[in-house]
Amino acid sequence: MEKYTLIINGKKESLEAQPEMPLLWVLRDILNLKGTKYGCGQGLCGSCTVLLDDVAIRSCAYPISEIGDQKITTIEGLSPEGNHPVQKAWVTHVVPQCGYCQTGQIMNAAALLKRNSNPSEEEIESAMAGNICRCGTYNRIKEAIITASKSY
Amino acid sequence: MMPKFPFLKNKDPKNTSKVFIPSRRDFLKIGSLATGGLLLGVNFQCSGPRGETITFAPNVYLSIGSDNQVTIVAHRSEMGTGIRTSLPMIVADELGADWSKVKIVQAEGDEEKYGDQNTDGSYSVRMFYEPMRRAGATARHMLLAAAAQKWGVEIADCRTENGEVVHSGGKKIKFGDLVEAAKDLDMPDAESVALKEFAAYKLIGRDVPIYDNLDFATGKAVFGADVDLPDMLVAVVKRSPVIGAKVLKYNEQKALAVPGVNRVVKIEGAGIPPGLDKALEGVAVIADNTWAAIKGRDALEIEWDLGPNEAYDSEQQLKEMLASTSVNGQVRRERGNFNAARQQGGQVIERTYLVPFYAHATMEPPAAIAHVHGDGTCEIWAPTQHPQWARQAVAQALGIDYQDVKMNVTLLGGGFGRKSKPDFVVEAALLSRAAKLPVRVQWTRDDDLHHDFYHAQSAQRIRAVLDKNGNLNGWNHHTVFPAIGATANADELHPSDGELGLGCIDFPYEVPHIRIETHESKAHTRIGWLRSVSNIHHSFAINCMLDEVAEAKGQDPVDFLLGMLSEDKDLTFDGELKGDFGNYGEPLEAFPWNTRRLRGVIQKVAQESNWKAAVSSGKKVGFAVHKSFLTYVACVVEVANGDNDQLLIPEVHYAVDCGIGVNTDRIRSQFEGGAQFATSLVLNSAITLKNGKVQQNNFDGYQVIRMPQSPKKIHVHLVESMEKPTGVGEPPVPPYIPALCNAIYKLTGERIYRLPYKA
Numbered sequence: 058m059e060k061y062t063l064i065i066n067g068k069k070e071s072l073e074a075q076p077e078m079p080l081l082w083v084l085r086d087i088l089n090l091k092g093t094k095y096g097c098g099q100g101l102c103g104s105c106t107v108l109l110d111d112v113a114i115r116s117c118a119y120p121i122s123e124i125g126d127q128k129i130t131t132i133e134g135l136s137p138e139g140n141h142p143v144q145k146a147w148v149t150h151v152v153p154q155c156g157y158c159q160t161g162q163i164m165n166a167a168a169l170l171k172r173n174s175n176p177s178e179e180e181i182e183s184a185m186a187g188n189i190c191r192c193g194t195y196n197r198i199k200e201a202i203i204t205a206s207k208s209y
Numbered sequence: 210m211m212p213k214f215p216f217l218k219n220k221d222p223k224n225t226s227k228v229f230i231p232s233r234r235d236f237l238k239i240g241s242l243a244t245g246g247l248l249l250g251v252n253f254q255c256s257g258p259r260g261e262t263i264t265f266a267p268n269v270y271l272s273i274g275s276d277n278q279v280t281i282v283a284h285r286s287e288m289g290t291g292i293r294t295s296l297p298m299i300v301a302d303e304l305g306a307d308w309s310k311v312k313i314v315q316a317e318g319d320e321e322k323y324g325d326q327n328t329d330g331s332y333s334v335r336m337f338y339e340p341m342r343r344a345g346a347t348a349r350h351m352l353l354a355a356a357a358q359k360w361g362v363e364i365a366d367c368r369t370e371n372g373e374v375v376h377s378g379g380k381k382i383k384f385g386d387l388v389e390a391a392k393d394l395d396m397p398d399a400e401s402v403a404l405k406e407f408a409a410y411k412l413i414g415r416d417v418p419i420y421d422n423l424d425f426a427t428g429k430a431v432f433g434a435d436v437d438l439p440d441m442l443v444a445v446v447k448r449s450p451v452i453g454a455k456v457l458k459y460n461e462q463k464a465l466a467v468p469g470v471n472r473v474v475k476i477e478g479a480g481i482p483p484g485l486d487k488a489l490e491g492v493a494v495i496a497d498n499t500w501a502a503i504k505g506r507d508a509l510e511i512e513w514d515l516g517p518n519e520a521y522d523s524e525q526q527l528k529e530m531l532a533s534t535s536v537n538g539q540v541r542r543e544r545g546n547f548n549a550a551r552q553q554g555g556q557v558i559e560r561t562y563l564v565p566f567y568a569h570a571t572m573e574p575p576a577a578i579a580h581v582h583g584d585g586t587c588e589i590w591a592p593t594q595h596p597q598w599a600r601q602a603v604a605q606a607l608g609i610d611y612q613d614v615k616m617n618v619t620l621l622g623g624g625f626g627r628k629s630k631p632d633f634v635v636e637a638a639l640l641s642r643a644a645k646l647p648v649r650v651q652w653t654r655d656d657d658l659h660h661d662f663y664h665a666q667s668a669q670r671i672r673a674v675l676d677k678n679g680n681l682n683g684w685n686h687h688t689v690f691p692a693i694g695a696t697a698n699a700d701e702l703h704p705s706d707g708e709l710g711l712g713c714i715d716f717p718y719e720v721p722h723i724r725i726e727t728h729e730s731k732a733h734t735r736i737g738w739l740r741s742v743s744n745i746h747h748s749f750a751i752n753c754m755l756d757e758v759a760e761a762k763g764q765d766p767v768d769f770l771l772g773m774l775s776e777d778k779d780l781t782f783d784g785e786l787k788g789d790f791g792n793y794g795e796p797l798e799a800f801p802w803n804t805r806r807l808r809g810v811i812q813k814v815a816q817e818s819n820w821k822a823a824v825s826s827g828k829k830v831g832f833a834v835h836k837s838f839l840t841y842v843a844c845v846v847e848v849a850n851g852d853n854d855q856l857l858i859p860e861v862h863y864a865v866d867c868g869i870g871v872n873t874d875r876i877r878s879q880f881e882g883g884a885q886f887a888t889s890l891v892l893n894s895a896i897t898l899k900n901g902k903v904q905q906n907n908f909d910g911y912q913v914i915r916m917p918q919s920p921k922k923i924h925v926h927l928v929e930s931m932e933k934p935t936g937v938g939e940p941p942v943p944p945y946i947p948a949l950c951n952a953i954y955k956l957t958g959e960r961i962y963r964l965p966y967k968a
């Protein structure tokens with residue numbers, strides 16, 4: 058076991074974990090931040106997406122030992138009340154069906170809009186290609202991202 | 210208690226609903242509801258599988274607190290259809306509650322209290338539309354009576370609105386201020402209580418956002434794996450790689466050496482048949498956290514006796530199944546004399562259709578939490594579609610009383626039929642008992658793909674005979690696929706009546722000679738039901754063939770099918786079927802098979818999609834129509850070539866007749882998602898087995914549609930109707946599959962006879 062201090066949602070968290078433990082399980086099992094979801098464990102589905110210094114990463118494939126002092130933002134830190142423009146657009150378009158993939162989708166969309174505040178439809182599609190929604194909410198995700206982009 | 214096919218269980222609630230005030234004891238049992246207010250339960254009778262009457266205790270609770278809090282119990286599982294919103298909003302609309310303040314609480318799994326809670330077969334709205342309205346109306350009448358008494362006015366001059374009773378003279382009073390008085394009034398008879406005029410509804414028939422909308426967007430929604438208990442351990446299981454495999458011996462040393470691993474426990478599994486509700490044989494690693502449990506599981510050394518399925522090869526079986534369809538099979542429907550029609554000459558078009566095994570791949574892999582207490586009783590938290598079956602399976606596995614299992618239902622991260630089966634819930638219970646602590650069993654994605662209850666692979670052969678005048682005179686459909694029933698009973702070799710009733714035996718067209726036959730096949734893996742079940746392969750084969758027949762006749766496929774339908778009538782298939790026609794558990798008198806409604810959706814989709822113009826302008830459009838789960842759906846799909854010859858799906862049109870649309874936004878979302886789901890079935894997904902083992906491990910091997918490939922615009926056109934509402938969870942899938950295939954044919958010039966289609 059190693060000791061780590063992470064900066065998560067603006068707060069310092071000290072914990073002990075195996076160095077190779079993926080951030081996903083650190084968040085879910087050690088820090089009890091359950092908004093980040095497990096879907097595949099191999100970087101293939103995007104359910105576990107969080108931000109590392111504003112860049113979207115797959116937390117299931119990111120060992121805790123490689124995080125260092127990069128700042129982590131999870132869905133709980135994006136805006137707890139759902140006031141982030143992406144979350145608001147999600148609510149407006151009633152995007153979720155089962156809801157399971159949606160926190161990952163929202164985090165990925167937030168990262169996209171941060172680096173490209175006015176993405177084309179193709180840019181949205183390629184940026185979101187790593188996030189699977191088995192319920193098939195892709196059309197509304199796209200609409201919501203376009204709506205959200207208007208407040209950037 | 211479990212019927213063979215829960216999704217076909219007779220679910221006719223009749224209109225004998227009765228609303229009542231539950232006893233103090235019932236009241237206390239549902240502690241999550243406010244106390245001190247007006248509490249109503251709805252009690253109604255259901256016909257059992259053999260038509261006998263079963264009386265269920267309250268199926269729904271509605272409480273109105275003196276603090277004005279209206280609380281409605283959701284007794285169906287939420288897996289993405291929006292049912293947790295749609296049923297309570299019916300109650301609230303009849304009541305005249307302030308919807309923005311209504312609280313919804315999820316019911317636990319309890320047959321005695323809520324009746325059948327099995328959430329599959331697209332029937333929740335169909336079954337509960339009427340009882341929910343009666344519950345709301347009864348409460349409304351009690352509040353109106355209380356207000357009228359208080360004010361000394363006529364009930365008829367009062368109405369409810371936004372959580373208040375309003376008098377025509379302008380006086381208003383909040384529900385909460387009336388509940389004490391209302392409690393002492395006589396209950397109106399729920400059966401004769403006046404329901405609102407449809408036009409008076411403010412929620413029913415409109416777009417209502419889902420209750421959990423914000424919780425989903427903020428990550429606060431609680432799914433199965435999100436439940437956290439003090440001292441809870443996590444288990445990950447190495448399960449038999451081949452159905453029927455048994456553990457000969459195992460070495461746990463390396464697993465125990467992984468930091469965080471706590472213990473290793475063997476699970477005694479069902480052998481052959483594996484059953485629909487049993488755990489698989491396996492060895493579980495129990496650890497402090499999920500990661501340690503996964504590492505520990507990977508370190509296990511297990512020696513297996515693989516058993517009789519060791520050499521099973523799904524491709525080989527599919528070839529054999531296909532070959533079997535070339536000879537006579539067991540006749541399941543016969544009209545006229547197909548062989549005579551064939552001998553009369555003309556043109557025979559003979560085609561075969563192959564569809565693979567599919568996995569559900571719900572975004573949330575199975576997970577369940579169990580806490581077996583020291584006294585032997587057990588509490589469960591699970592994302593289950595069928596809480597009662599899970600409860601019963603757990604009781605049986607632990608050898609305890611059904612009453613000693615408490616079943617809490619979480620949100621489901623997708624279901625599609627997978628989470629009807631309680632195998633993963635049983636695992637959690639067995640492991641908690643062994644560990645003497647709460648345990649979460651967590652399936653990894655490879656577990657999910659390797660140990661699913663798959664949609665059965667199938668082979669079909671259709672012969673269409675066109676007579677000398679070019680009219681479709683004979684239809685011979687052979688279908689073979691391992692039956693769901695074979696998972697629990699190895700002797701079931703033919704598809705059941707229930708499975709044939711899913712879009713095969715109810716072929717609705719006016720063909721003089723029809724012969725439908727089945728052949729034998731064995732199940733070598735677990736077979737289950739996936740969103741729309743056998744409708745998937747039946748609609749694919751039938752609608753692709755009809756498109757080909759239209760082409761052979763030189764006729765537009767839409768015109769051709771309209772011509773193949775009889776004048777408006779209710780089909781009964783009388784005298785033609787060798788078995789029963791299930792009609793999705795409903796009597797044909799209550800839910801007829803109506804050709805007018807089928808014609809209606811065909812005409813609507815042609816009109817809304819500008820079918821004729823699209824065809825003549827050279828757009829690559831495909832069409833199909835299919836009724837399933839009592840809902841009539843026609844579909845037009847357009848395809849095009851994108852950059853690098855990537856297949857694009859620019860536009861989809863659906864015409865839908867599901868009777869009264871309760872929450873129109875959720876109807877549309879089911880069709881949007883259904884089109885995406887069905888696209889995966891056509892273009893991406895297949896499960897194959899070699900040496901008895903599933904070959905696909907994750908979303909790289911078992912692919913599903915992603916945003917760039919997904920249909921771009923999906924239009925859902927609802928037929929305005931005052932017919933009884935029918936479900937929409939599954940009906941989007943079947944017609945979309947052949948509509949997409951027929952469109953691809955226009956683009957490539959090649960017909961599709963095997964799924965998935967690889968460009």
Ligand code: FES
Nearest residue numbers: 096097098103117
């Ligand atoms: S769980 Fe991390 S990408 Fe799927």
Ligand code: FES
Nearest residue numbers: 155156190191192
């Ligand atoms: S909403 Fe269910 S997986 Fe995306």
